[in-house]
Amino acid sequence: MEGFRLELYDCCEISIGNTDFRIFFISNMFSESQEWNSPQHFHLFCECHYLKEGEILVETDAQRIAIRAECLCALPANLKHKITAAGHVRRISFYVTISRNKESENDTFSAYSGLFKTQVPIVCEGVNEGFQYMLGLLQKGTAGFLFETKIKHLFALALTEMLEKCNGEQDFQKSGNSMEYGEQTKLKIEDILLNTFSMKQDLQLEDLARHLCLSPRQTSRLVKNLFNRSFRDVKNERYMEEAKRLMADSAYSLREIAELLGYGSYNGFYKAFRLYAGISPEEYRESL
Numbered sequence: 001m002e003g004f005r006l007e008l009y010d011c012c013e014i015s016i017g018n019t020d021f022r023i024f025f026i027s028n029m030f031s032e033s034q035e036w037n038s039p040q041h042f043h044l045f046c047e048c049h050y051l052k053e054g055e056i057l058v059e060t061d062a063q064r065i066a067i068r069a070e071c072l073c074a075l076p077a078n079l080k081h082k083i084t085a086a087g088h089v090r091r092i093s094f095y096v097t098i099s100r101n102k103e104s105e106n107d108t109f110s111a112y113s114g115l116f117k118t119q120v121p122i123v124c125e126g127v128n129e130g131f132q133y134m135l136g137l138l139q140k141g142t143a144g145f146l147f148e149t150k151i152k153h154l155f156a157l158a159l160t161e162m163l164e165k166c167n168g169e170q171d172f173q174k175s176g177n178s179m180e181y182g183e184q185t186k187l188k189i190e191d192i193l194l195n196t197f198s199m200k201q202d203l204q205l206e207d208l209a210r211h212l213c214l215s216p217r218q219t220s221r222l223v224k225n226l227f228n229r230s231f232r233d234v235k236n237e238r239y240m241e242e243a244k245r246l247m248a249d250s251a252y253s254l255r256e257i258a259e260l261l262g263y264g265s266y267n268g269f270y271k272a273f274r275l276y277a278g279i280s281p282e283e284y285r286e287s288l
Helices: 107-116 129-139 147-168 181-194 196-200 205-212 216-227 231-247 254-260 266-277 281-287
Strands: 010-016 019-025 031-033 046-053 055-059 064-068 071-075 082-085 089-101 122-125
Touching (some): 046 147, 055 071, 064 071, 089 107, 089 147, 231 254, 231 281, 254 266, 254 281, 266 281
Antiparallel strands (some): 046 071
């Protein structure tokens, strides 16, 4: 599965019932494209699209669903999917995570949690009049001191409709061959750690948090729970294991490997590898 890098989104927080949600969105409201062909990927958050114009095709391992204009589509967390569109598409795209749950259990939290247990996209056709009205207000102007209030109302309406749809569906079944949430999450973090862009940019905890749409504190706690090690230790281990893999390929010099892994100097790579493996990079390569 190809890697996927999150583009820069704005963020707001809304409350529904006893649950606070964090919404990531593109600030210019509508994004437009003539062609759209994403690689297969998955997220640790819920990915949503409201289609104003055009049609997109969402493909999962189990089904293909056409999403048409005036429809809201929610792709559950950890659902492997790809999206394609052949013609003009105009859409609002946003990502949703829970930032705080004020009670151990409540209806809102339970409905959203259902998105972590299903492998089925959720499609709301003909969204409610309140959403359409608020969308019309926002289209008249995306500036001014009321913009943030309007955008929060819009996403609250969209999310409420999505949660009601999810809560009303009783036949959502977790795919029998799907991995558990923890396994999916670990794979996603490792994918981010080892993609070429992350290596060359020396991925930091704050960068990983932006990819996952979480705060640095939440990300640090998540990594600790999943790997039983700190982010720094997990990152170093993944990079050193990748260095070993690259050393087995004689096409790369040791200095090229250091550069591929994002080290500013060979000396920094040498020290890190020796500390990790107990021998120098030269000694390791000679032992192969």
